[in-house]
Amino acid sequence: MSKVALITGTSTGLGQSLALQMAKQGFRVFATMRDLSKADQLINAASQGAALEVMELDVTDSDSIQNCIDTIIRDAGRIDLLINNAGAGFVKTTEHASEEEIRWVTDVNYLGVVRCTKAVLPYMREARSGHVINISSVGGLVGQPFNELYCAAKFAVEGYTEALASYITPAFNINFTAVEPGGIHSEFANNVLSQLERSQGYPEDEYQGVFNQYIGGMRSRSPEQTAEIYQTSDQVADVVLQVVQAEEPPIRVRTSKWANELCNFKSGLDQDGKKQQRMVIESFLPEF
Incomplete structure (x- = not known):
């Protein structure tokens, strides 16, 4: 019997790659998106x-989520x-972001x-089986300039994932x-740039010089450097599929050599997060 997978945000990019690859692997895939007018490319x-x-499915709307899941069940x-x-x-920056933008990104x-x-x-609890995969980012481990609200x-998301794994997994x-x-x-990066353009970039204040350095640094990367940093959606989807098929899935995983190197000070001693999970379980739930 095919396993049933629910994927959010499948209109473009990684979500679309995941939906297509998993369907080819024999999963029964429910590919969801906020705006169904964008479904043609996936179909x-x-x-x-x-x-x-x-x-x-709109992840910002609890009724939309519940209606979708009720239908799948x-x-x-x-x-x-x-x-x-x-x-x-x-x-x-925090100073430039409006209260509405702060709420939205969160x-x-x-x-x-x-x-x-x-x-x-x-x-999943009733079935005593299941797997929740949260697409995070190296920005969930390492804070980066001008990305503080996203990070x-x-x-x-990282803390939420770790905490759930500390008691729901063993129980x-x-x-x-x-x-x-x-x-x-992917379209993800394009959307970031579009959002920046809509807000007309940065005003002429003390942040502008630092922001220009940030943008200049990105533009000055060689093709080789860019290739090290940026993966295709299919390449990241391949890593996710490896996680799905693992007998003992990791708590966390980076998807490229560059990502591992960037996060090495945070994750180098416990690459997959399993040591930390075991320590937390032993500290708080010794019966497990």
Whole structure:
């Protein structure tokens, strides 16, 4: 019997690659997106006969999430795998960001993960089986210039994933993994630039010089340096599939050599997070 996978944010980029690759691997994939008008590219790319169904799901709307999951449970009877992929970049200083923007970047990148996870956990707990994969970022381990609000949301995803793995995994056999890509050649990066353009860049204040250095540093990278940092969506999806198929999935995993090197001071002693998980379980839940 095919395993049932729910993936958020599948209209473009990594989400689309995941939906297509997993359908080809024999999963029954429920590929969700906020705006179904963007579904044509995914539908047209899907192999004929692939078990891939496109559904509406807005990670910022609890009713939308619950309606989608109720439909999947009625139709498929279970959800074996949730991939919380939906997210959005945000490049702006704390001082320049509006209250609305701060709420939005947190809502999309962190609270959406919590909402979707909350909605599937009762079914996974009843089955005593399941896997929740949260697409995080190297920005969830290492703070980066002008990305503090995005990084803060991804740091929250990391803590959320670790904490769930410390008691739900041993008690109910549900695994949790944070996947931490570096750069991805996808619509995600384009959306960040578009968002920056809509806000008309940075005003002429004391931050502008630092921001120009930041942009200049990105533009000065050689093609070889750029190739080290940026992966294709398919390359990152390959890593996610390895995690899905692992007998003992990691708590966290980077998706490239560059990502591992950037995060080495944070993750070098415990690459997959399993040592930390075991220490926490032994400290707080010694019976396990």
